[in-house]
Amino acid sequence: MNILITSPSLDMRRNVNGISAVVAGIMANSTQRYFPYRLGRHDDQRGGVGWVFGLLGQLLGFMPFALRHRIDLVHQNLPFDAKGILRESVVTTMARLLGMPVLLHVHGGAFLMAGCPNPWLRWLASHMLQRSQVVVVLSELEREALVRQFPGINAQVLSNAVAVPAVAREPGPAGTRRRTVLFLGRLHESKGLHDLLAAVRLLYPRRPFRLVVCGAGPLQQTLVDGCSAVMGADFEFRGVVAGEDKARAIADADIFVLPSRYGEGLPMALLEAMAAGLVPVVTDDASMKVVVQPGVNGVRVAKCDPADLATKLEALLGDDALMTRLALQATETVRAGYGIGPYMARLDSLYLDCLPRHSTVPHA
Numbered sequence: 001m002n003i004l005i006t007s008p009s010l011d012m013r014r015n016v017n018g019i020s021a022v023v024a025g026i027m028a029n030s031t032q033r034y035f036p037y038r039l040g041r042h043d044d045q046r047g048g049v050g051w052v053f054g055l056l057g058q059l060l061g062f063m064p065f066a067l068r069h070r071i072d073l074v075h076q077n078l079p080f081d082a083k084g085i086l087r088e089s090v091v092t093t094m095a096r097l098l099g100m101p102v103l104l105h106v107h108g109g110a111f112l113m114a115g116c117p118n119p120w121l122r123w124l125a126s127h128m129l130q131r132s133q134v135v136v137v138l139s140e141l142e143r144e145a146l147v148r149q150f151p152g153i154n155a156q157v158l159s160n161a162v163a164v165p166a167v168a169r170e171p172g173p174a175g176t177r178r179r180t181v182l183f184l185g186r187l188h189e190s191k192g193l194h195d196l197l198a199a200v201r202l203l204y205p206r207r208p209f210r211l212v213v214c215g216a217g218p219l220q221q222t223l224v225d226g227c228s229a230v231m232g233a234d235f236e237f238r239g240v241v242a243g244e245d246k247a248r249a250i251a252d253a254d255i256f257v258l259p260s261r262y263g264e265g266l267p268m269a270l271l272e273a274m275a276a277g278l279v280p281v282v283t284d285d286a287s288m289k290v291v292v293q294p295g296v297n298g299v300r301v302a303k304c305d306p307a308d309l310a311t312k313l314e315a316l317l318g319d320d321a322l323m324t325r326l327a328l329q330a331t332e333t334v335r336a337g338y339g340i341g342p343y344m345a346r347l348d349s350l351y352l353d354c355l356p357r358h359s360t361v362p363h364a
Helices: 018-029 049-060 062-068 082-097 110-114 119-131 140-149 193-203 220-234 243-251 268-275 306-317 320-337 340-354
Strands: 002-007 033-038 073-078 102-106 134-137 155-157 180-184 210-214 235-239 255-258 279-282
Touching: 002 018, 018 033, 018 073, 018 268, 018 340, 033 062, 049 062, 049 082, 062 082, 073 082, 073 340, 082 102, 082 110, 082 119, 102 119, 102 340, 110 140, 134 140, 134 340, 140 155, 180 243, 180 268, 193 220, 193 306, 210 220, 210 243, 220 235, 255 268, 255 306, 268 279, 268 320, 279 306, 279 320, 306 320
Parallel strands: 002 033, 002 073, 073 102, 102 134, 134 155, 180 210, 180 255, 210 235, 255 279
Antiparallel strands: none
């Protein structure tokens, strides 16, 4: 099939976006013919009038692009929030006008679990969801939440997936070295970064550790200045990382922290970290609570609660046996349920479900 797949920038050295990571993984592991179509902006692109005109250009270019490449199916990717709904509903409408089936892939977003408070946006979202042949969400928990809001849609579960190392890594005893805590993602208040900074102030230097932050976003300066002032050389900011730099950041760490307040789906960074044997410390936002089971394969902390985050990090940092047990189970969790092979087979099946029954794909 010729599949048009939407995504923000796929330049992972300029863009910290979970959707981009998912799309890049799909394209790298599939035998389908993908035609990536950029919707949205990368992290260092400014907003304002220029961005608005850029988005208009992206939307206006969609139909000519789809026709030129003889697209059989449109795979849309969006966060379920105001911007995602406004942008992607236009694309869904244009795809329908062209007679192209749509797989609508929802990746978290503020409205997914909490509901859409604006009646007009809710109507627009309903219109978009009903016009899509298949709506993909990341867990049964998310499917139930979306179907409650929009009864009658064809919502299917497809959890994110990553490649898993053949051999699980054991963190081993800390000894005299300091454990390394890693944050990898967008530097935005939704990720709980104010809570992370407050927890650092509570915990350090009473319980010394290293903190490595990778990413970009509006809270970059606040987080860098605050952590540097408290931790000195034990804090390191690496900016946006990709490829070998990203793999090295994960390999050098012991704990992955993501104290999100809202808007998560199933972060690729979480799965990548768990696959590599890092112990996840997360909140229960959206599908993270499906993956991370407290005391089994990771640690859960309360949202907007720096004291709880500091207390549980301190307990983890001081218990080598607990670290080892949780790390091994984290890797096993990803190996058992979030491997890339079954994911691609399931996605191909969902693509076929989008096509009219008994239809044949015209492009060899």
